[in-house]
Amino acid sequence: MTNDFKVIDEQHEGGKRAIVSYVIGFALSIILTLIPYFMVVNHMAVSKTLMFGVLLFALVQFLVQVIFFLHLSKKSRPYWNLIVFAYTILVVAILVIGSIWIMDNLNYNTMNMTPFDSNEGYIPSADR
Amino acid sequence: MTTQTLTHHKEGSWxxxxxxxxxxxxxxxxxxxSDVLLFGSLFATYAVLHNNVFGGPSAGELFSMPFVLTETLILLTSTFTYGLASVYAHHHNRKDLVIFWMMLTMFLGVAFLVMEVTEFVKLFGEGASWxxxxxxxxxxTLVGTHGVHVTAGVLWMGGLLVQVLRHGLTETTVGKITTLGLxxxxxxxxxxxxxxxxYLMGAI
Structure with a gap:
């Protein structure tokens, strides 16, 4: 496809840069997988802290893969790609967070109905 | 196919x-x-239902963590090897290396699927069915849907491998390599x- 030596040179340069980008992305992904894994397996914090830590590592790893593997910043039409991407992330966030929120409320309001949670229908007995 | 690409190298047509x-x-x-939306709803379903064990086993009791870590590392490596195949297709025009890295990726993809099926069969054997x-x-549903996607990806890669072997690295096959990479x-x-x-939050 390329008879021009200058073009071949440029392509090789681009290729080198692309390989370096994949190697960096791969190394970061491995690190960002191993750290939370050993944090969880060795129970290195209380569970609430671990939850947030693990979630944070997943989000960083997500960004690393989007940048180094999907190359979202280098498309021919970054504008449209990014807009569709951002909108999808927004919808998924609403879907997931909204579901958890609503169902938690539902559980709270319907599951734990012991007489001690509400004062309706609870008649304190005289002998206690 | 290759010669056609060479001769039609006019600025406009390219x-x-x-x-x-x-x-x-x-x-x-x-x-x-749209697939992200599909997985988003499956993740939401899992987030809502993951505590409803109904007297059965919970996430923390079922999964073997080293096994899952191996699966994860295999899939991570496969995404890296595919990236290399894509680089050699785009920048170096090296058909042999593209085929090598794509075959390695396919092998890793199949290894991942074998591990996943093994896990499912083991869970089934322990009486932890859906x-x-x-x-x-x-x-x-969540993990199985991902597995079905990986299966489709492996089959697609096999087909693309045949096309690269037959036609070489043309504008069309390189375009397909990019798409499958995505x-x-x-x-x-x-x-x-x-x-x-x-897996991680289940084990906490």
């Missing part, structure tokens, strides 16, 4: 073909976004969230 590839890639990107509880139904990297990203939300 531009037109390049534009077509870019459009196809953008269309595929939109499809992937009929036991809401947790297990949502688990099998899909394969996307599946890896979905797995990162399965690894985090299902």
């Amino acid at each position: 531009e037109a073909r390049h534009n077509k590839e870019a459009k196809a890639l953008f269309g595929f990107w939109i499809y992937i976004m 009929q036991v509880s809401g947790f297990l139904s949502s688990f099998f 899909f394969w990297h996307f599946l890896d990203i979905v797995w990162i969230f399965i690894f985090t939300f299902v």
Whole structure:
């Protein structure tokens, strides 16, 4: 496809840069997988802290893969790609967070109905 | 096919073909976004149901963590090897290396699938099928859907491998390599969230 030596040179340069980008992305992904894994397996914090830590590592790893593997910043039409991407992330966030929120409320309001949670229908007995 | 690409190297026609590839890639990107919505709803379902074990086993009791870590590392490596295949197709025009890295990626993809099926069979053998509880139904649906996607990716890669062997690295096959790359990297990203939300958080 390329008879021009200058073009071949440029392509090789681009290729080198692309390989370096994949190697960096791969190394970061491995690190960002191993750290939370050993944090969880060795129970290195209380569970609430671990939850947030693990979630944070997943989000960083997500960004690393989007940048180094999907190359979202280098498309021919970054504008449209990014807009569709951002909108999808927004919808998924609403879907997931909204579901958890609503169902938690539902559980709270319907599951734990012991007489001690509400004062309706609870008649304190005289002998206690 | 290759000679055709060489002789038709006029500025205008190349531009037109390049534009077509870019459009196809953008269309595929939109499809992937719709797939993100599919996985988003499955993740939401899992998040809601993962505590509803109905007297059956919970996430923390079922999964073997070293096994899951191996699966994760295999899939991560496969996304890297595919990236190398894509680089050699785009920048170096090296058919032999593209075929080598794509075959390695396919092998890793198959290894991942074998491990996943092994895990499912083991769970089934222990009586933890999808009929036991809401947790297990949502688990099998989420992880199984990802597995089906990986299967489709492996089959697609096999077909593309045949095309590269037959036609070499033409404008068309290189375009297809890019498209499949988008899909394969996307599946890896979905797995990162399965690894985090299902396996790591289940083990906490």
